[in-house]
Amino acid sequence: xxxxTKLRQExxxxxxxxxxxxxIGYEDEGAPLRTTPCFITxxxxxxxLVWNPFCDHNLARYLTARKDKAAVVAKGCDTRAIVVxxxxxxxxxxxxxxxxMPCGGIVDRKKIYNHLKNGDVxxxxxxxxxxxxxxxxxxxDLMVDDFLADCCLSCRHRNPVLCDVxxxxxxxxxxxxxxxxxxxxxxxxxxxxxxxxxxxxLSKCIRCYACREACPxxxxxxxxxxxxxxAWVGKTTDISDTIVFHIMRAFHTTGRCVDCGxxxxxxxxxxxxxxxxxxxxxxxxxxxxxxAGLQLEEKAPLSFYNEDDPQDFIK
Amino acid sequence: xxxxxxxxxxxxxxxxxxxxxxxxxxxFLIKKYQVFGPVQKDDLVVDFGRIQNGxxxxxxxxxxxxxAKKLFFPQAETLFSYTGSDAAQVSELKxxxxxxxxxxxxxxxxSLSLLDAVFDGPDYKDPYYIVKRKNTTIFTxxxxxxxxxxxxxxxxxxxxxKKDTDVFMADLGDRYVFEPITPGGADILNKIPxxxxxxxxxxxxxxxxxxxxxxxxARKVDLDNLPEKLARIFDHPFWDxxxxxxxxxxxxxxxxxxxxxxxxxxxxxxxxxxxxRIWDSCSYPTFTLEASGHNPRATGKERMRQRxxxxxxxxxxxxxxxxxxxxxRCINHCPVGSDLIREIxxxxxxx
Amino acid sequence: xxxxxxxxxxKLKAVRLENETGDLKTFDLVFVNSGDAENFKFVCxxxxxxxxxxVGEAPFGIASSPLTKEVLRFTVKKYPKGVLTTALHNxxxxxxxxxxxxxxxxxxxxxxxxxxxxxxxxxxxLTTLRALTKYVLHExxxxxxxxxxxxxxxxxxxxxxxxxxxxxxxxxxxxxxxxTIDKPVEDWPHKVGFAAPVLKDLAPSxxxxxxxxxxxxxxxxxxxxxxxxxxxxxxEIITSLEMKMKCGIGKCGRCNIGSKYICKDGPVFTYKQLKxxxxxxx
Numbered sequence: 001x002x003x004x005t006k007l008r009q010e011x012x013x014x015x016x017x018x019x020x021x022x023x024i025g026y027e028d029e030g031a032p033l034r035t036t037p038c039f040i041t042x043x044x045x046x047x048x049l050v051w052n053p054f055c056d057h058n059l060a061r062y063l064t065a066r067k068d069k070a071a072v073v074a075k076g077c078d079t080r081a082i083v084v085x086x087x088x089x090x091x092x093x094x095x096x097x098x099x100x101m102p103c104g105g106i107v108d109r110k111k112i113y114n115h116l117k118n119g120d121v122x123x124x125x126x127x128x129x130x131x132x133x134x135x136x137x138x139x140x141d142l143m144v145d146d147f148l149a150d151c152c153l154s155c156r157h158r159n160p161v162l163c164d165v166x167x168x169x170x171x172x173x174x175x176x177x178x179x180x181x182x183x184x185x186x187x188x189x190x191x192x193x194x195x196x197x198x199x200x201x202l203s204k205c206i207r208c209y210a211c212r213e214a215c216p217x218x219x220x221x222x223x224x225x226x227x228x229x230x231a232w233v234g235k236t237t238d239i240s241d242t243i244v245f246h247i248m249r250a251f252h253t254t255g256r257c258v259d260c261g262x263x264x265x266x267x268x269x270x271x272x273x274x275x276x277x278x279x280x281x282x283x284x285x286x287x288x289x290x291x292a293g294l295q296l297e298e299k300a301p302l303s304f305y306n307e308d309d310p311q312d313f314i315k
Numbered sequence: 316x317x318x319x320x321x322x323x324x325x326x327x328x329x330x331x332x333x334x335x336x337x338x339x340x341x342x343f344l345i346k347k348y349q350v351f352g353p354v355q356k357d358d359l360v361v362d363f364g365r366i367q368n369g370x371x372x373x374x375x376x377x378x379x380x381x382x383a384k385k386l387f388f389p390q391a392e393t394l395f396s397y398t399g400s401d402a403a404q405v406s407e408l409k410x411x412x413x414x415x416x417x418x419x420x421x422x423x424x425x426s427l428s429l430l431d432a433v434f435d436g437p438d439y440k441d442p443y444y445i446v447k448r449k450n451t452t453i454f455t456x457x458x459x460x461x462x463x464x465x466x467x468x469x470x471x472x473x474x475x476x477k478k479d480t481d482v483f484m485a486d487l488g489d490r491y492v493f494e495p496i497t498p499g500g501a502d503i504l505n506k507i508p509x510x511x512x513x514x515x516x517x518x519x520x521x522x523x524x525x526x527x528x529x530x531x532x533a534r535k536v537d538l539d540n541l542p543e544k545l546a547r548i549f550d551h552p553f554w555d556x557x558x559x560x561x562x563x564x565x566x567x568x569x570x571x572x573x574x575x576x577x578x579x580x581x582x583x584x585x586x587x588x589x590x591x592r593i594w595d596s597c598s599y600p601t602f603t604l605e606a607s608g609h610n611p612r613a614t615g616k617e618r619m620r621q622r623x624x625x626x627x628x629x630x631x632x633x634x635x636x637x638x639x640x641x642x643x644r645c646i647n648h649c650p651v652g653s654d655l656i657r658e659i660x661x662x663x664x665x666x
Numbered sequence: 667x668x669x670x671x672x673x674x675x676x677k678l679k680a681v682r683l684e685n686e687t688g689d690l691k692t693f694d695l696v697f698v699n700s701g702d703a704e705n706f707k708f709v710c711x712x713x714x715x716x717x718x719x720x721v722g723e724a725p726f727g728i729a730s731s732p733l734t735k736e737v738l739r740f741t742v743k744k745y746p747k748g749v750l751t752t753a754l755h756n757x758x759x760x761x762x763x764x765x766x767x768x769x770x771x772x773x774x775x776x777x778x779x780x781x782x783x784x785x786x787x788x789x790x791x792l793t794t795l796r797a798l799t800k801y802v803l804h805e806x807x808x809x810x811x812x813x814x815x816x817x818x819x820x821x822x823x824x825x826x827x828x829x830x831x832x833x834x835x836x837x838x839x840x841x842x843x844x845x846t847i848d849k850p851v852e853d854w855p856h857k858v859g860f861a862a863p864v865l866k867d868l869a870p871s872x873x874x875x876x877x878x879x880x881x882x883x884x885x886x887x888x889x890x891x892x893x894x895x896x897x898x899x900x901x902e903i904i905t906s907l908e909m910k911m912k913c914g915i916g917k918c919g920r921c922n923i924g925s926k927y928i929c930k931d932g933p934v935f936t937y938k939q940l941k942x943x944x945x946x947x948x
Contacts, residue, residue: 029654032463036652037560057651061562114358120377120462122533136531204356206381206390208569208596210650213562226601228580228722229749235580235593236391266650268566269380270357394671397719400762402675402698438930439915442667549944576919579671579912583720590671590723595918603920605910606724606748609883621922629925 003101003168004051007073010099010165014071015043020097021068026055032124032133033109037062049073051167052126053144056106058262060216064090071164072096075103077151077260079160080293081216084256087298090219100160102171105145105152107131108265112147116140151261151274154179161294183279198243204269205242207235211263211273212249217256224248250276255284255301258293329513330493330504337491338369340507344415345369348452351386352417353379363416374418374486377460378642382572383423384430386416387447388594390569394443394579396589403590408446415503418456418484421476422467422640426572427453428479432634433575443592452499457485459528464643466534466656472640474532475525485521492517536656537663538627538637544662545628549620553665557658558615560651565596567645567653568622573630573638576602597621623658670915673717673764674702678757679737686824689744690790691755692729694737695765706768708732709775710797711906711934714767715914716740721753725911725929728768729793731800738765741793741827769914770933773798773878773904781876781902782812786889788819788861788881792827794906795880799835808840815842815870819861819885822847823854844868862888872898879905890937900938907933 011023027038027048035054039062040046051073059072060081074082079100085091112121112133123134129144156179159170186194209225212218224232225245233248234241250257250273257277264274284290287310288301332340344350345366352372354364361376363383395403427448434444458465458474467473477483481500485492492513495501504510548554568574578595581588595602598618604610612618630638639655646654675698684690697703708714708728717723730739744755757763773794783802787795795816802811816835820826826845836843846857846864857864861881870877877898879889886905893903907928909921916930924943926932935943 029652029657031646031652031654034652036654039556039559062560110359118359118377120460122463204360206565206569208565209599210562210564210566213564214650222601226599229747229752231580234582235578236582236591238391266562266564266566268570268648270359400719403672403764405669405672433917439670439917440667441917442669443671445667546944575917577912577917579723579918581717581720581722588720590717590719592671592912592918595912595920597919603910606745606751607743608745608747611909624924625919625922629922632925 004049006167007051007099007101008046008049010167011040011046011049011071012043014097015041015046019069020071023049023071023073023099024059024062025049025073025099026051026057026059028052028054032121033107033112033131051101053105053107053148054109054126055101056108056149056262056265058214058216058260060085061214061262063096063216064219066091066095069095070097071099073099073101074160074163075101075106075260076155076157076159076161077103077258078216079162080157080258081260083162083293083296083298084217084258084300085219086296087293087300088256093296098160098163098165100163100166102159102166102168103152103155104158104171105148105155107144107147108149109147110265110270111149112142115142115147149261149265151259151264154259156291157294162296180278180282182275183282186275186279199239201272201275202242202246203239205237205246205271206269207237207242207245208268210266210268211271214262214266215253216260216262217253217258218249220252224252246271246273246276250280253277254280255288255290255303256292257281327495329517330507330510331487331490331513331517332493332510333490334486334488336509337374338372339509341366341369341372341417343507343509344417344503347412349410349412349414350417351414356380363419366417372417374456377462378420378422378458378644380644381570382426382642382644383416383419384426384572384575386414387427387444387451388430388434388575388577391591391593392443394590394592396587398588399586408442410447410450414447414451415454416451417454419453419480420458420642421455421474421478421480422458422465422470422472422642423572424453424455424479425467425470425472425476425640426642429573429630429634429636429638429640430575432636436634452481452503453479454482454484454493454500455480457483457525457528459486459524461528461531462643462647464534464646464656465532465641466536466643467641468529468532469534469536469538470637470639470641473525474528475521485524487517487520487524492521534643534656536659538659541659541662542628542631542637544665545624548662548665549624551665553662554616554620557661558619561598561615561619561653562651563598563600563615563618564650565594565598566648566650567655568596568598569594570644570648572640572642572644573626597625623662627659670766671913673715673723673766674699674706675762676738676765678759678761678763681757681759684741684790684827686822689755690741690825690827691744692739692741693754693757694730694739695763696737697765698762703735706738708768709772710801711773711794712768712770713794713914713933714738714740714765714769715911716742716750716754717764717766718750718753718757719764722750723764723766723912724748724750725769725908725914727791727794727797727906727933729796731797731804733801733804733806741790743790766914769929771931773906773934775801778876779810780812780874782871782874783814784817784870784875784877785815786817786819786861786865786877786879786881788885788889789821789825790827791880791882791906791908792818795878796828796831798878799841800831803835803838803841812874813842814840815844817844817846817861817865817868819846819864819881820848822849823851860888861885862892865889866892866895869896872896872902876902876904879903894937900941901936903937904934905937905940907935
């Protein structure tokens with residue numbers, strides 16, 4: 001039985017037996033290369049649920065505001081976000097039923113658009129691992145694995161780290177090479193080059209806050225950017241303001257970011273947001289040996305201290 | 316509201332130039348005008364930017380990522396400056412040189428006429444917008460590459476619309492043709508060196524290209540009864556579900572050519588300060604959050620309803636037109652795949 | 667072209683604490699430029715944007731009567747999260763601030779002539795109602811109106827606004843003043859109870875009467891229901907609404923109820939209009 005059928009079965013069972021109020025998953029509304037989040041409350045509707053490499057949203061984002069009991073379709077990275085949310089007391093373990101999906105990576109459709117020289121995809125059909133895309137003037141067969149999101153290419157947790165039901169067998173670990181290749185390049189560049197890089201990418205930001213809103217861990221009741229008393233950061237799109245927003249947001253995810261890439265995928269202007277969060281995740285791993293969201297009751301590295309913590313930054 | 320003077324059809328002599336000479340047109344214009352046009356920002360993004368020489372323009376594009384509204388209603392704009400508690404100092408609003416926007420799509424051109432209704436309406440005039448608008452000449456470029464989510468046709472615009480522009484341009488493949496629409500546009504066109512009179516067959520060619528482009532606008536939406544329908548469903552349970560997946564980000568409003576809501580804030584460093592206006596979005600909780608903590612649009616439900624009601628009902632009641640041009644940007648860029656056309660269809664289908 | 671975003675400079679002539687809690691202050695402002703003073707013509711019920719450079723701007727109802735030329739009066743409640751209201755409360759006399767206005771439509775005084783007036787105010791929403799009361803009580807205007815009743819509700823006696831005015835008006839025989847507080851307090855000679863039930867007990871006659879209701883949203887809602895129950899026609903129940911505003915001129919897009927902007931088309935609406943706009947409060 002394929003994973004999508006299994007997923008629908010589990011969802012039906014949960015709703016029929018009233019174990020949950022809602023199943024949060026993905027559905028296909030016909031837009032090529034895309035799925036959209038759906039909220040299913042009626043067991044009759046479970047056949048709307050889909051599972052494919054276009055299931056790119058991190059649905060953990062919808063858990064924090066809920067008062068009901070929800071089942072959620074979650075990839076490896078999404079389950080890590082859920083673990084962080086539980087550890088940070090934002091959701092109660094008993095109120096969330098995790099439908100864990102081993103995930104071979106999701107498609108970054110911007111890579112497809114890029115490959116097609118910004119071609120207008122009007123139809124996309126997925127069969128096995130091949131996406132047949134059609135536009136008005138082209139047809140192309142594309143391999144899913146050639147267009148995976150960057151975060152998926154360095155994914156070390158393709159299987160759910162926590163779930164109530166796992167849909168399908170564990171996938172073997174990915175042979176990750178050069179996880180920090182881009183980060184290392186940036187680290188090795190001069191400060192002028194780094195500044196130029198950040199200036200260029202962040203100057204595209206239009207302060208729409210899609211990155212923040214797509215992030216499951218940006219759950220602050222009021223984000224520092226929205227506070228006006230005091231105002232921590234200006235509201236314009238001057239680079240001085242956008243850079244403060246992105247750096248502070250990235251710092252706020254220190255030791256918490258699970259590298260799901262939701263921030264970057266949501267950006268309408270292709271700002272390289274993950275560069276900041278990935279660099280911080282790398283530092284956290286090197287300094288504290290910590291990766292976020294791997295086990296319950298784990299404390300975030302910056303929320304406590306050990307006597308043997310690195311101190312060489314104190315000069 | 317602005318009424319655009321139109322020129323007599325006898326004066327509408329179409330001009331043409333070879334494609335590889337288009338840079339000379341831009342280079343000529345740049346000497347006299349501030350020229351803004353589509354510029355390649357990265358592999359996927361073309362956006363309006365100031366063009367210093369003709370080669371910077373990227374005229375092979377579908378549409379700009381961001382709409383043209385920012386050239387008249389910038390995302391952040393200083394209203395005035397001050398020192399200490401001294402009176403406001405407003406700087407000269409008139410641009411140093413008159414401006415030309417070169418290569419705007421007809422949908423964005425239409426959006427300006429809708430913004431005129433707000434900023435140059437019958438009551439309060441907005442000098443910041445009006446001065447920029449009055450000092451700008453629009454060269455629209457007919458859209459030969461409508462994208463999958465374009466639906467301008469349903470708004471009565473169409474990819475080859477000649478409305479709301481000063482000069483209409485179209486790409487004939489090896490040449491561009493120019494058609495003056497307003498006297499101001501004709502004046503400028505007459506001064507551009509190197510333009511030849513269009514060929515007798517060009518009108519027919521244009522007609523064919525127009526049909527071809529129109530056939531590419533695949534999506535349609537029925538808007539006929541929408542304003543009246545919306546007036547009847549303010550309290551419908553439909554709104555309880557529609558916002559569920561919405562993240563509450565500002566993409567659909569910021570990338571909308573007609574959305575124009577803004578915030579006004581003060582910024583001060585030492586003694587020097589300024590009051591600025593910046594884009595704001597009805598999707599944000601802070602949009603209506605009051606100092607008392609009360610928020611009349613407390614959840615995504617009220618905010619989503621406000622957005623749709625404003626575009627398709629309130630704007631119609633206030634200005635007689637729908638505040639949408641069918642550019643599809645909100646659909647293309649919604650991070651969770653919300654589809655405005657589908658939402659409207661759902662509303663149309665409500666009992 | 668007039669620039670509607672640029673404020674006129676005004677000086678804070680006098681400031682005084684209005685209530686026991688200490689979060690309400692009344693500000694008397696005078697124009698710095700005499701030309702501005704002459705051009706500033708307003709009607710009761712209109713509002714203005716007050717601003718402090720470097721802090722921000724917010725709308726406040728004008729509490730003084732248009733017939734009082736000397737000062738413009740505003741009463742401002744300070745909110746812990748209110749940047750501007752806090753800064754206003756910290757101002758000392760003589761400070762300069764900015765003022766834009768007058769804005770909004772104001773009360774329909776023409777339509778109200780020859781009517782009995784029932785003025786209902788709660789909390790610190792009494793501001794524009796004070797302007798209205800002062801105006802209709804003026805010797806030039808008083809003959810144009812029938813019976814006038816001012817109904818004022820406050821949490822407790824210490825929160826009652828404009829005590830001097832109330833005392834002065836209470837001495838007159840051409841206006842009836844009804845005051846109520848939420849809970850009983852020793853030596854309180856007036857009524858006790860929330861606005862709506864007390865108003866219901868009072869049962870004012872709807873005969874040839876226009877009611878003007880201002881207050882917190884919940885009070886407006888409950889009092890309108892009481893008045894409707896007393897057979898006040900929808901178009902004779904008038905209220906003034908508040909919402910966050912930025913431009914004050916119907917452009918920034920946030921203060922609408924239905925297609926009407928509170929800043930430009932309001933803040934004064936009849937109950938009839940509100941019903942048509944799908945909204946009682948917002």
